[in-house]
Amino acid sequence: MDFSSEHNSTRRDEIEFNQAHSQIQQEIESYLESTGQFSTEVPKISFEQGDIKFSFNVSSISMENLYEGIKIIKKHIVNLQVRDFDDGYIVFHDIGDLYSSDRKSFSQGIRFKFISVSSNSRIEVQRKGKLIQDEVQACLHLFQLFHKKNPETNPEKMLQKLGAEIFSPEEKRKPTENEIRISFKGFAGYSKVREEVLDSVILPLSKPEVFDQIAKATRGTSATNLPRAVLFEGPAGVGKTSMAKIIARETQIPLVCIAVENILSKYYGESAQNLANIFDAASLYERVILFIDEIDSLAVSREGGIYEATRRLLSVLLRKIDGIEQKKGLLTLGATNRTQDLDPALLSRFDTVIHFPLPSIPERNSIFRVYASHLSQQELLALAQASEELSGRNIEDICEYTERYWARKTIMEQKQISSPPGELYLEITKEMLPKSQKKY
Ligand SMILES: Nc1ncnc2c1ncn2[C@@H]1O[C@H](COP(=O)(O)OP(=O)(O)OP(=O)(O)O)[C@@H](O)[C@H]1O
């Protein structure tokens, strides 16, 4: 028996390291993509001092997974032996054909390690020399076992679990093929803002093919010039969030709303992974708008002294709204009333920044008309003039408060039901004015 040849023997179908490496990488990438696990780390594959190593971290190794894992390995490797069996450290080892010269020594043959120590669980596969196809398959299937497709394929349910809120447009409002019906129903004034939203968000989302074809004709490239990220900025209560919902309604594209505050407090320490998961789950929709409200709370300028968790969140966000990782069909919409605090790197990612100012007199007039349509032109104008520096939200609050006050009065004084009078609105408006604005 020639022992030296045993050590140097080439097995049938051995694969060069580079080839095995790229096969494993490609198959894993396409597996992760097809199962919507865009943010999962791909395994490390290395070749050092004659050893090929394939390893990946897992959140934990359950008994069930260990058992399934052995079954997978057994399917591809015939003669397995348990080499080590300790708490949190189990190693299986290919001992080769028991009856032939191909029988391996302890240092040879592929080894599968299941390692589970307190904070770090991982699977490591190691082999001297080259891999054969069966071993490659064992590696791939082991990885897939620990990265099973999320049983939840409904993005809405996944997103809800992750703390996001979804506004799905109602099917029945869908405009016909050639019709783009733009109605900013319930949103008064702000003609400049509407125009900007129409041009830079609604039209590109409603008719992407027109934008694509023009880019192709002018630049000869299929690179899209559709907006990827748009920022709404302006003081509180001026309609930024409402506009995001209007866009969803008008374009018939689901709107996924995430409040950064929620992600931060709910999943402390895991915030960054959760944000990445939200982007991944949202990417399961063919087209989607991801609305990040109060984006400033995660993206405060680096100079302002930033917490580690926030910094990690920011870096995920930067990656996700960068060209490379951004999924086609996903528009990120951010809203803030503290643009000056935004990290410059984040700010620069937005294709368009739309400013929502406080409403002017004619705009306040129109907003009052939305919430108190029974008032005369003159009464509305008086209210608009008396409500300087108030926002749309303030106006809505004034009108609701006035209605409640009037209802109470109607009940207590057993009056006939009627609409509240203009003077009452005016009185309450003056009450609501910021202190410095009060004229009495
Ligand atoms: N132009 C407007 N016409 C009608 N209603 C408006 C207008 N602007 C704001 N509102 C109303 O005010 C309320 C608050 O608006 P919204 O929540 O969209 O403001 P925001 O800019 O997102 O505020 P914040 O910065 O505090 O999140 C909503 O109920 C909205 O309908």
Ligand SMILES: [Mg+2]
């Ligand atoms: Mg808002």
